[in-house]
Amino acid sequence: MQVTLKPVFLDRFRAALCRLGCADDRLLCAVSGGPDSLALLLLAQQILPGKLVAVTVDHQLRSDSANEAQVVAKICRDLGVSHIILTPDEKIVGNLQSSARTARYALLERAADAENCQHIATAHHADDQLETLLMRLARGSGVDGLSGIRARNGRVVRPLLEFTKAELIDICSSGGIEAVNDPSNANIDFDRVAMRRWLASTQHPFPATRALRTTSALADASDALVWMTDTLAAQRIRQENDIIICKASDLPRELKRRLLIRCLRKMDSNLAPRGDAIDRLLTDLENAQASMIGNIKCLGGADWQFSKAPPRRAQENSL
Structure with missing residues (x-):
């Protein structure tokens, strides 16, 4: 499959990888089949040919999830990208979103080790960042919480944080790829879905690009406080x-x-x-x-x- 993407998107993605220190390394790419992760796949396939492994985690929470994973597998075959389907070791129970997230990242870490990938890329984007900021503001979070989704957390990198949802949909359209529809994204029982619905249906003064500036500033403040706390802890905490x-x-x-x-x-x-x-x-x-x-x-x-x-x-x- 030949895919042609806008040079401006490729340049921005390459610059994000450089900032994150993973422009030349093997990358494990988490691909669920939605427009966000498929856009990540398309961009990474263009910038990191031969250094990309795609992984789809089938949480086995819905009857269609196995078929959706196979759809992603076919897209990867067409693109010439190595693809792996993983399932949790145990059934997801309790708080479904939280438990699924824990299981997903554990599987991604294990796959990254097995595939000799230094980094794991997820498709969090600017609109996700805005939703996170507003959700945590509603919960009364402090500086650390309001710093939002970090561009890097250990080996996990998020090179799409400066891309909007609309841009990612545009990238999928340019690549001629149809995204999978996850019905859980319409379930307003989930806080994030409810916030997303509100943002989509309300004239609000919260552009996603401005939220990036806020979370970036708060992340810097959080890092400074951590550094200061490390210094003070060494000076002021002792054990007898x-x-x-x-x-x-x-x-x-x-x-x-x-x-x-x-x-x-x-x-x-x-x-x-x-x-x-x-x-x-x-x-x-x-x-x-x-x-x-x-x-x-x-x-x-x-x-x-x-x-x-x-x-x-x-x-x-x-x-």
């Missing part, structure tokens, strides 16, 4: 026997909050308290009060102290 001590009383509240989270994770790496629980605990510590979170005893004051609470039975026997 089984007690972790942190001197944070003279710092801005956001840095106190981040150091607090570092201390809690040092005590229990599995602890994942919600933001409001952290805020309440931080207020207690600022007021020199004692508090509990999970199985960790926390004592405020000039120096915060964190220690594991004794097992409940031991506490009861000591009474």
Whole structure:
């Protein structure tokens, strides 16, 4: 199959790969069959001939999913791109979107290792970024959450973040490829679908390209705060026997909050308290009060102290 794409799209995609540091490496491309991932496939096939492996994950959540994966397989054959279909090791249960995402990325990581691909590309784009920003704003997220979808997360890269949905549909049209229709994309029970529907049906002042500027600025701010927290943690957190001590009383509240989270994770790496629980605990510590979170005893004051609470039975026997 001969595909001719607009040079401006190819130039922008090549520039994105260069910024992400993967312009010359083997790339594993996640292709579901929708217009976004098919556009990613077409662009990558043009820019990285011979260095591309496409993967479709069949989550086996719908009766048509196996057929849709085969449609993608045929498109890849026509393009001369190696293609793999993967299925989860276990049935997807619970929160379907979250569980499917976890299973999908685990399968992609495994396939990237097997195919000797240094990077995994997904088709997140500018409209996805806008949806993410607004969804997290509605949930009251802080700087880290509002930084949105990162262009790079480990070996996962997202070279389409500066492309709009309309541009990706244009790319598929130019390539003469018809996208697969996933009915779950019309299910407004999913928060993202509901946000997408609202954005499509409302005259709103949120252009996707402007959202990119906002999330990029917030990502820079988040990275700066992480760097600052790393520096302060090395200076202000110490361990004495089984007690972790942190001197944070003279710092801005956001840095106190981040150091607090570092201390809690040092005590229990599995602890994942919600933001409001952290805020309440931080207020207690600022007021020199004692508090509990999970199985960790926390004592405020000039120096915060964190220690594991004794097992409940031991506490009861000591009474």
